Amino acid sequence: MSTSLLYHGFGIRGYRYVGTEYRQGAVVFRIEQASETCCCSACGSTNVAPRGQVDRSLRALPIGGKPVTVCLAIPRVLCRDCGVIRQTPVALADPRRTYTKAFEHYALQLSQYMTIQDVARHLDISWDVIKDMQKRRLQRRFAKPKLKHLRQIAIDEISYAKGHRYLTIVLDLESGAVVHVGDGKGGEALKPFWKRLRSSGAKIEAVAMDMSPAYIDAVLSYLPKATIVFDRFHVMKLFNDKLSDLRRDLHREVVDKMGLVQTWVTGRDEFGTA
Numbered sequence: 662m663s664t665s666l667l668y669h670g671f672g673i674r675g676y677r678y679v680g681t682e683y684r685q686g687a688v689v690f691r692i693e694q695a696s697e698t699c700c701c702s703a704c705g706s707t708n709v710a711p712r713g714q715v716d717r718s719l720r721a722l723p724i725g726g727k728p729v730t731v732c733l734a735i736p737r738v739l740c741r742d743c744g745v746i747r748q749t750p751v752a753l754a755d756p757r758r759t760y761t762k763a764f765e766h767y768a769l770q771l772s773q774y775m776t777i778q779d780v781a782r783h784l785d786i787s788w789d790v791i792k793d794m795q796k797r798r799l800q801r802r803f804a805k806p807k808l809k810h811l812r813q814i815a816i817d818e819i820s821y822a823k824g825h826r827y828l829t830i831v832l833d834l835e836s837g838a839v840v841h842v843g844d845g846k847g848g849e850a851l852k853p854f855w856k857r858l859r860s861s862g863a864k865i866e867a868v869a870m871d872m873s874p875a876y877i878d879a880v881l882s883y884l885p886k887a888t889i890v891f892d893r894f895h896v897m898k899l900f901n902d903k904l905s906d907l908r909r910d911l912h913r914e915v916v917d918k919m920g921l922v923q924t925w926v927t928g929r930d931e932f933g934t935a
């Protein structure tokens with residue numbers, strides 16, 4: 662084993678190979694970071710003084726069928742620029758993970774061809790760990806969909822918790838994909854979307870939505886060039902609401918007049934009220 666095999670075979674870079682142990686059928690590599698490459702994980706300064714170390718064990722790519730663990734001592738340093746003691750950054754694994762990035766990549770590749778159970782058994786790791794990797798991959802892929810291609814969008818609100826809470830949804834009308842989910846209803850819920858939209862450089866041609874003044878205001882100020890389209894359902898609903906109001910007003914007017922006549926004739930109107 663050598664430092665160069667560590668890099669080419671295991672994707673571990675910036676560390677020195679120290680030694681290998683064999684523990685109950687597993688291979689354990691010990692590696693260390695050269696003190697001259699230590700820096701502050703917050704500001705990147707190399708103006709640091711050593712303050713001990715923290716041991717961390719990470720699952721790495723297996724050799725044959727044998728599980729491999731990498732043990733590394735992460736130096737703790739006092740950053741003279743920040744004035745704070747921190748662990749130096751670890752490039753081969755994400756913070757709080759118990760495996761290397763290469764291990765995660767391999768597990769995710771396998772899970773395209775095998776069940777989670779099979780991958781877990783093959784890598785000798787818990788089912789939950791694989792499930793968690795898949796969940797995070799889905800979040801990375803779908804939490805923030807690319808907006809550059811957007812042309813026609815629809816904005817609508819949906820209520821949940823028995824109508825007490827709202828979500829504002831933005832749809833790509835061409836693909837039907839949800840591209841934004843905002844908390845609440847109205848202009849506020851769209852603000853993070855406008856920010857992402859602006860940096861994506863997308864050119865929105867048309868926006869379909871209901872006739873809520875908050876959405877209209879928001880679209881007029883953020884997408885002044887886009888055509889606003891009110892969908893037929895909302896137009897019909899508004900029309901019917903107006904029609905009902907008119908019918909109610911007319912009815913009231915007639916009843917009032919009739920009431921006057923009835924009261925004059927019998928002392929009571931047609932609804933029995935005096």
Ligand SMILES: [Zn+2]
Binds near residue numbers: 703704705742
């Ligand atoms: Zn610093």
